[in-house]
Amino acid sequence: MTLWGWMFLSVSWAVLTYWTVWCVVKIWHAPFPSDES
Amino acid sequence: MTQKRREAWNTRLGLVLAMAGNAVGLGNYLRFPVQAAENGGGAFMIPYFCALLFLAIPLMWCEWAMGRMGGARGHGTTPGIFHLLWHHPVAKYVGAFGLLLPVAVAFYYVYIQSWTMAYTYYALCGTYAGITSREGMAQFLADFQGAQTGWGVSGVAYVCFVLTMAINTWILYGGVRKGIERVATWGMPVLIALSILLAVRVLTLGAPDPSYPDQTVWNGMGFLWNPDLSRLTDAKVWLAAAGQIFFTLSVGFGTIQVYASYMQSTDDVVVTGLSTTMVNEWGEVILGSAIAIPIAYAFFGPQGTVEVAQGGAFNLGFATMPVVLQQLPWSVAFGTMWFFLLFIAGTLSQLALMQPLITFLEDELTWRHSTAVLATSALVFGAAHVPILGLTSGALDEMDFWVGTFGITLFACAETLIFVWLFKPENAWREIHRGAQVRIPRIFLWVLKYVTPLYLFGICVAWSVQHSPAVLAMEGVAPQDVRWRWAARLVLVACLGLLVFAVHRAWKVRRAEGDRG
Numbered sequence: 001m002t003l004w005g006w007m008f009l010s011v012s013w014a015v016l017t018y019w020t021v022w023c024v025v026k027i028w029h030a031p032f033p034s035d036e037s
Numbered sequence: 038m039t040q041k042r043r044e045a046w047n048t049r050l051g052l053v054l055a056m057a058g059n060a061v062g063l064g065n066y067l068r069f070p071v072q073a074a075e076n077g078g079g080a081f082m083i084p085y086f087c088a089l090l091f092l093a094i095p096l097m098w099c100e101w102a103m104g105r106m107g108g109a110r111g112h113g114t115t116p117g118i119f120h121l122l123w124h125h126p127v128a129k130y131v132g133a134f135g136l137l138l139p140v141a142v143a144f145y146y147v148y149i150q151s152w153t154m155a156y157t158y159y160a161l162c163g164t165y166a167g168i169t170s171r172e173g174m175a176q177f178l179a180d181f182q183g184a185q186t187g188w189g190v191s192g193v194a195y196v197c198f199v200l201t202m203a204i205n206t207w208i209l210y211g212g213v214r215k216g217i218e219r220v221a222t223w224g225m226p227v228l229i230a231l232s233i234l235l236a237v238r239v240l241t242l243g244a245p246d247p248s249y250p251d252q253t254v255w256n257g258m259g260f261l262w263n264p265d266l267s268r269l270t271d272a273k274v275w276l277a278a279a280g281q282i283f284f285t286l287s288v289g290f291g292t293i294q295v296y297a298s299y300m301q302s303t304d305d306v307v308v309t310g311l312s313t314t315m316v317n318e319w320g321e322v323i324l325g326s327a328i329a330i331p332i333a334y335a336f337f338g339p340q341g342t343v344e345v346a347q348g349g350a351f352n353l354g355f356a357t358m359p360v361v362l363q364q365l366p367w368s369v370a371f372g373t374m375w376f377f378l379l380f381i382a383g384t385l386s387q388l389a390l391m392q393p394l395i396t397f398l399e400d401e402l403t404w405r406h407s408t409a410v411l412a413t414s415a416l417v418f419g420a421a422h423v424p425i426l427g428l429t430s431g432a433l434d435e436m437d438f439w440v441g442t443f444g445i446t447l448f449a450c451a452e453t454l455i456f457v458w459l460f461k462p463e464n465a466w467r468e469i470h471r472g473a474q475v476r477i478p479r480i481f482l483w484v485l486k487y488v489t490p491l492y493l494f495g496i497c498v499a500w501s502v503q504h505s506p507a508v509l510a511m512e513g514v515a516p517q518d519v520r521w522r523w524a525a526r527l528v529l530v531a532c533l534g535l536l537v538f539a540v541h542r543a544w545k546v547r548r549a550e551g552d553r554g
Contacts, residue, residue, distance in 0.1 A: 001259030008079030009262040012086075013323055020319045023312035027049060030305065030474050 043108060043400070044213045046299050051214075053312050055221035056296050058385030060287045060317040061228065063149065066379065067350035069281060069321050070330040073261050074346040076277045077268030082322075084269070084278035088492075089318065092279060095481060095489045096288045096449060097314055099456045101306035102469040104297025113298030113396040115291045115452070116540045122460040129544060131455070133536045134448050135291025136393055141440040141529055142290070143390035143417050145424035145433045149351075150383035151201035155181065155193065156355065157380050160372035165359055171337075171345075174356040182428060189426040198425065205387055206414040209395060212406060213299050217388050224381045225316075231378040232320065236327040238371060245335050245364065257334025260342055261326050272499070279496050284441070285321055286314060287389065289449030295393045303472035328375075329353050336361045354379065391417060401543035416532075423528050427521030431514065435525040438508050446497045453490050462486050 001009070046052040073081045107118035115135025119128040159165055165177050183191025190198075208216045244253040268274045283289060297306065333353070334342045345357050362372045391413055398409035424433040457465050466482050507513075511522055 001255055002263045005079055005259045005263035008082055008264050009258065012079075012082050015086075016315065016319050016322055019311075020315040023308060023315045026308045026474060027053065027312055030049075030308070 043111065043113065044299055045301060047214050047218055049304075049309065051218040051222050052296070052300065053309060053316065054225040055217050055385070055389075056293070056309075056313040057316040057320075058221040058225050058228075058382075059292055059296060059389035060285060060313060060386075061225075061320050062285075062287075062382050062386040063153075063350070063354065063379055064281075064284050065317070065321040065325045065382065066232075066329060067354045068284065069325045070261060070328075071346050071350055071353060072277055072281045073326065074330055074342070076274045077265045077271075078260070079262040079264035080266050080268050081274060081278060084275040085282065088275075088279040088282040089314075091484055091488045092492050093282045093286045093288055094311065094314060095485045096453065096493075097286060097293065097310050098306065098469050098477070098481075099453060099465065099485070100288060100293040101297045101310040102465070102471075103452070103456055104294035105300045105302065105304065105306055105471075106468055107294065108298025108300060109302035111400060113295050113400050114393050115294055116397065116543075117401060118294055118298075119452075119455055120544075123455050128455070129540050130537055131451055133533065133540045134444065134451070135294065136397055136536045137529070137533050138440055138444050138448055139290050139292050139390040139393045140413070140417065141420075141436060141444075141532060143387060144420045144528070145436055146383070146387055146390060147201055147205065147417060147421055148198055148425050148428075148433075150205075150380070150387050151194070151197040152178075152181070152355065153376050153380040153383050154201055155197040156359070157373060157376040160359070160362075160369065160376050163369060166363065166368075169360060169363065171348075171352075171356050171360055174359050175352065178351075178355045184429040189428075195425075198421070201387075202414060202418050202421075205384070205391060206410060208384075208388060209391060209410045209414070210407065213296075213392075217392065220388070221385055224385055228378050228381045228385075229320065229324075231374045231381075232324040232328070235371065235374055235378070236324050238365070239328050239332045242332065242335055242365075249338065252335050252338050254331040254335045257331030257342070258327070260334050260339065261330050276496060276499055276503075279492070280442070280500075283445060283449070283496075286317060287386070289445035289452070290390075291393055291448065292389045295396050296389065298396065305472050305474045306469060307473040307475055307477055329358060332361050333357050336364060397539070402539065402546075420528050420532065423521070423524050427518075427524060430518035430521035432521040432525040435508075435522045436529065438504065439526070439529055442500060443505065446493060446500060450490065450493045450497055453485075453493060457485050457490070 046055070073085075103118050103122070104113070107113060107121060110117075110121060112118050112121060114132065116129040116132030119132035119135075122128070165174065168174050168177055179185070181191060182194050183189070208220050210216065211219065239254055242254045244250050246252060287293065300306070330342060330346070333345045337345060337357075345353055348356070358375055359372060362368055362375060365371055394413045394416070395406070395409045398404040398412060399406060404412070424436055427433070462482060462485065465485065470476065511519060514522060
């Protein structure tokens, strides 16, 4: 794999992992009315 | 008319997993790597992320907000939702397409789902063990399908189809909470775990054949990720990326609104919607890219991988993967894992495709849940015979073009226009933010108003110009296949007629009850 290939792979994977974790953390900490009903 | 009490999701996690299950399908593992490899490798990710940001995420928020709004007023499907957003007699009939698209995809998707079930069993029992060439596995698939037999389908394939239909009906019979949510709550974690296990196994393979030290999985990753930046000037690459985003996130089908309609009216749609998008994208870009193409490269080399990619998604999943997985230690376990994860992904997507019609029959025609499930299953079961029996004549491809390519882009155009422009941009923006945990940057209102509709319109026109004349005129179709192509079109038109009639009937009954009230 070329250096550019590594760069595209790393950036894509890092961005997606960051936002996925961000979403999971947000969901974990927030109330959800249906959970309480 | 008194509004019936509707079901609701039990937990937010259940909703996210069910919605992610709707989005994660066979396309994540089979279609995405093929598309990326054929359209510029790493460079494909630039138009792909543009489409994600400016097309899919805004559209996803719209569909979630529409669904939640409709559900709070007793309308979980697009005929009722469009009628709420746009007080015009035509609105509900435009919404009927939001019933046609998912159920029509279900007509053929169920058959593919049944293959994954059969192949899970075959992998577990070692039925195809010893077939070591892609041509051999392609023949195995053809024999399994039995298209050349007098009936046009083999007995085994038909039994698997019936069994798959029975499983889907049984799950849907349990309802949203006890059926779909329960299956998604265990199915999605299993799916992700199996994908991670397979990806780790593939990425630690190195060069499996010592006589070809360059054929490593990481060079296979290079096949997917090394960017060919010159391809960015090719409009087809941008269209392919937009198309992939569309298919993978299941936007424009009318299914997201249905699941979102079972939320409470103040549940957050911004973060919840974004979460399902990210789970799907993580599964597609990271896990989807790390399994099929790299392992194919390691065993078949660069030329073989080009042939695999050109052979399409089914070829990759059902002919190439069984061959390469057989060459690993623990081949039975990895083969079974591969097909079982495809089966879970296919099942969760198929449930989402069948649910809109069930919801419509319950909400608008006030049918009992059991009757609605049985009627929907009977329709899918009957209509599925056209793509099954006309498989080699292209009946499945014909349906897939009109529904899965042309239909969803046109419908997405319509729903964006109705939600953002006819419902008014500020109302749409307020509806999206009701109960939201975070504020969306206001630039996305501008994106929703202009960029997303124009992007969609551009795709719609480009696809129409590129493909529609050839498909309409049946260019290159063998004379003996024409009748099956027409049968597929007839089924779609008949189904649309039936749904338009059902919508008309529902509103007539509603009006009569309103007059009496």
